Amino acid sequence: MRADVHRFILKEPSDVSGLREAMGKGIVDPGQIVAVIGKTHGNGLVNDYTRGFLTLCLSQLIGGQLGIPAERVAQRIPFVFSGGVEGVLSPHYAVFTVDPDAAVTGQEMSLAIGVAFTPEFGVSDIGGQRQIDLTAEAVEQAMANARIERPKDVHFVQVKGPAFTRGDMVAAAGAGLSAVTDHPGKLMGFGRAASALGVAKALGEISPGQAVASAVLRDFTAYSSVASASAGLEVRANEVIVAGLSSAWSGPLTIAHRRMQDALDIESVTDLARDLRLEAAPQVPAAQVRRIRAAFVKCEAQRDGTIRGRPHTMLDDGDIDQQRHIRAAVGAIVAAVLNDTALFVSGGAEHQGPDGGGIVAVIADKA
Amino acid sequence: MRADVHRFILKEPSDVSGLREAMGKGIVDPGQIVAVIGKTHGNGLVNDYTRGFLTLCLSQLIGGQLGIPAERVAQRIPFVFSGGVEGVLSPHYAVFTVDPDAAVTGQEMSLAIGVAFTPEFGVSDIGGQRQIDLTAEAVEQAMANARIERPKDVHFVQVKGPAFTRGDMVAAAGAGLSAVTDHPGKLMGFGRAASALGVAKALGEISPGQAVASAVLRDFTAYSSVASASAGLEVRANEVIVAGLSSAWSGPLTIAHRRMQDALDIESVTDLARDLRLEAAPQVPAAQVRRIRAAFVKCEAQRDGTIRGRPHTMLDDGDIDQQRHIRAAVGAIVAAVLNDTALFVSGGAEHQGPDGGGIVAVIADKA
């Protein structure tokens, strides 16, 4: 097997011209697409419809190529879109492909991709044990699909789970279903948190005793260093994409990751660049930037309202959501080091890295 | 003469406890205060009243110490407050003091500070030749006050000029006065632009033929690399603070600056750190951070909607003002290098550095 990643700029949320052209030229085989991850123009909060807009346009494009209905495409391929390209960030999407017939030497590890889905979740599942456990099972399944044998070879796990509007939540309550919160935005946080604990459980980053509903949004010492969880109205199950290294795969790509200790931890980014033999001093030079094929960042505002002892204002702001603040800030730091603005930077890093920190992962051409 | 800078954290816009305590302990002599520059909690746009709130509280505090009315304090000391501490930034204010009796050896250059005010400006002056020319004169006066002889020894010029509400603008129009725009936020931009061209003119950074009203917000090749201009409802004249180096001053402080070519120009920040013998690799280590006494950044969204060839969304966003986006982004990059979040980061960098770029200046203890 051989994995590849193609990244396309998004002029507007319905702009699928990049992939259309690449398929037209034979650069991307639509039948080999296994996942799409991207950042769209919206606010990244409950009322962000740009994620669904791009999902529709891409599934129609790919379905047209494959001769299958768009709905079936979205069932088969996880489309993980996160809204919010604050500051220097640039809207884009990365298309992951797998060639199952590529020859493998077995001597060198290469980028390996695996995908799996949980069953659907309702309002009352979000943030609970069922979401933790089924996510963990899906991660294990995706690892098996990717033929990644050791948890240490997993470098990035993207989970996209369901969000619900106030209307959905009221309907659920009317049907006698309880929810951990009555606030749609907060429910997204519970979903991301439970999903991250599920990843950490599957990879052995935390003990089974920590992977429990009572730890969700409470025990922040329990976290994954490779999980990236998002939520959106446009999905109903947790969609899991595992990226790592495996000698069962061939190809030109590799992947690495680092944990960010806090929002100012620029050294984790330069270290990661060096892990990939990119000379970040502190910025990856233009000549090497083309080796970067995709990058993923999770971040969040430190919960005690400070960073390195000084107060920040992100959690008291009634005009700009904390996620938009922190994406702008950490996204810029990573962009400045990598010399690349088409980054998947996602807020809401509950249990994804330490409190106030997060993760950064990069897929690159081998040096 | 000897200049000093004391920086205090601001828990809320009326929190003057830091300076009060420092004066109580004799660390700051209220009679030696020549300027205060800071970042407050508001949005940094027209309807940001946190700047005025802090101005009132500080002028009352200092006036109480000096035994003069608060109004007279604000006439004598420029209070330059910029709203908007997005992302990792921390609200704070830096108090500049001058001891006129300090001994000077004349052998080494030290931080020199000079202050001057223009006459008051009305709505119809903003963005026009009068604002350019009077600002240039005030810069020259402030340099003379600071005994800085060569323009190349000027490293930072802060100008705070007037802003006007819609009501002010309507009143002016009713009085037969014209304005360059009918939008209060846009008028702030014209004021910053004309102020910056005034600085550039005074320092010989541009030719007199470029320092004309017709260049304002049009000829972006005309800019200053040391100007930082803000606007706010709470002032009516341009208040000018010049900071540079002079052998007529003594003391432990020095200053340096760099131009940022664009929003990703992290190397200008690490270069500046090295200019000051701070080992930024890429982050200034904790042991050296205490040498940083104050830092100033201007930045703006690149006008063509791109950064290094990829689109950004800052100029099309109807929910978050472009200034809030870019402060969050560039502020985080500088904070990550300097290991310091109490930065004066101000958007609206019209003619303050190149289009899409800006400036960064740091006052530090000598190495």
Place this chain on the structure above:
Amino acid sequence: MRADVHRFILKEPSDVSGLREAMGKGIVDPGQIVAVIGKTHGNGLVNDYTRGFLTLCLSQLIGGQLGIPAERVAQRIPFVFSGGVEGVLSPHYAVFTVDPDAAVTGQEMSLAIGVAFTPEFGVSDIGGQRQIDLTAEAVEQAMANARIERPKDVHFVQVKGPAFTRGDMVAAAGAGLSAVTDHPGKLMGFGRAASALGVAKALGEISPGQAVASAVLRDFTAYSSVASASAGLEVRANEVIVAGLSSAWSGPLTIAHRRMQDALDIESVTDLARDLRLEAAPQVPAAQVRRIRAAFVKCEAQRDGTIRGRPHTMLDDGDIDQQRHIRAAVGAIVAAVLNDTALFVSGGAEHQGPDGGGIVAVIADKA
């Protein structure tokens, strides 16, 4: 001919279930659809993609029914979507149909609908004479199509014209094209203004000497009392829908309108209700509400920053755009009288009613 209007609630911007069901039941004949007007969930500003999302979903639905490509549907049927359902307003869309074969008695006037398109406009046309004049021609054409003979029988003219992103504007400038402003949001205002003057010109509401580019956003005594102009990225021509009364049409529907003198002019709304024999005292009773088939409101913040002598803050607000403020306010007043929240309430009423005022039009079942 016979016109009908069907209004559907929109749970999310891609929710076309209402029309799908109505077509499935034979209530709406897809071949008879001549226009769709609605309010979507976005911010109604430049970066509102919910308008385009609904346009895509509806054109695919209707195209599927008609057996033609979605792109051809959008060329044939104007989809006029305005973002922003602030406060009590409810997202929805109204589908206008025309049965060309319906019998007409010629004795009673009924709702008449006509549609026309201008040629496409580029960045440099927006706000200029060409946009005014071609819009006027399109209004005349739409009136002729609707067989409305007298301008006084026109009660509502909806125009949807193009908006452009910063990127579009930079590209145009690069091609040597000039624009009246370099701000995408402001350009939307120029486009609405010129479109409104075009309507006023066609209907004789202003003299030809007032319908000139120099009056755009300057001479606010020049306005139309029936024009409603919007702008969006998703169109490139001005799409014109004229609604009025004509004895060449039959059917159960009628239309009336009133000019709002300012944002507090609730009496214009109760008067309008009474024009339609709805007993608004002050609220239309539940039993009569079903007679309301669609309602259209334009409104804007009074330019001098006051309402009836007291200041408002809408034009100085850096956090919420003035259009969102005024839609919430005027939309609520109209909703409270009509007892109906599925209103098309659109801000940006430049030259659409007097400064600070606007228009309100209602389509209702005849009493």
Place this chain on the structure above:
Amino acid sequence: MRADVHRFILKEPSDVSGLREAMGKGIVDPGQIVAVIGKTHGNGLVNDYTRGFLTLCLSQLIGGQLGIPAERVAQRIPFVFSGGVEGVLSPHYAVFTVDPDAAVTGQEMSLAIGVAFTPEFGVSDIGGQRQIDLTAEAVEQAMANARIERPKDVHFVQVKGPAFTRGDMVAAAGAGLSAVTDHPGKLMGFGRAASALGVAKALGEISPGQAVASAVLRDFTAYSSVASASAGLEVRANEVIVAGLSSAWSGPLTIAHRRMQDALDIESVTDLARDLRLEAAPQVPAAQVRRIRAAFVKCEAQRDGTIRGRPHTMLDDGDIDQQRHIRAAVGAIVAAVLNDTALFVSGGAEHQGPDGGGIVAVIADKA
């Protein structure tokens, strides 16, 4: 005793010129001021500092007149400022005075005002039984102070209680104190809710069994029809102002109130106008408007996401807080009826009127 109310427009949050002038002319006796209630320019959320700014300026002004320190003024006089003047609303403040020596005939009831304070509350008190019970006691005390004998003669109870920043909450947690939520904005809601239940308990609007911590933000059938609760960083105790009618008072003023059933309940407003013999048909004519001396409105977004069966979007909006939406909407409806925009309109009506509804109270000259 005799109560009076003077309302002043606020050009900016520090504009106390209206009261200064009125005191200068002898219209307001500073020694008779018992309370000030107003609306300021900020967002009305956690990071709204305009409330504190006006509090400082007014307490300094009044303190200067009385010859006492500003801090002592704020301890003696409740300053209840609510941020957020969305849509047509106008910033202003109403000064309540009491002349204790005025003659009373005892035949006619007149406006009566009473004030009381609870002890200070910490983070862990907010939303709990202690806040409910101490607020109830303070309401009883304020009624006694006002010599209002029957609960039915109480028409308006304003409570202003503490808010806390994230920093405060972290400090409290560090000191071992628990809180009902870890979100500063949500904590404000708990505080308003508990305060309202305290009012309802004191006035017998609910049974003691309903006035319990377990009902807070849960049992929305428990509410007061006269309570108006706000929260802000600038106070530490609940400040209670009771306004009603009493024959122990004389003077020209009266007060009335109505409960709003939902956000479209315009008839409650016209009914209230008629209670006060204002001819609202539907708008109070200009000649009668001067009789309106102050007006108070509480409102909130209906929790099930609908209004009269149709969806609203206020609770899913990540860009504009629900309180800002609903204030703009309900404020406009009340302003349109009363022909008055200087209204105290406050969101966050938890247990202040029915779910989705609220209250409206008006002080007016007797007819």
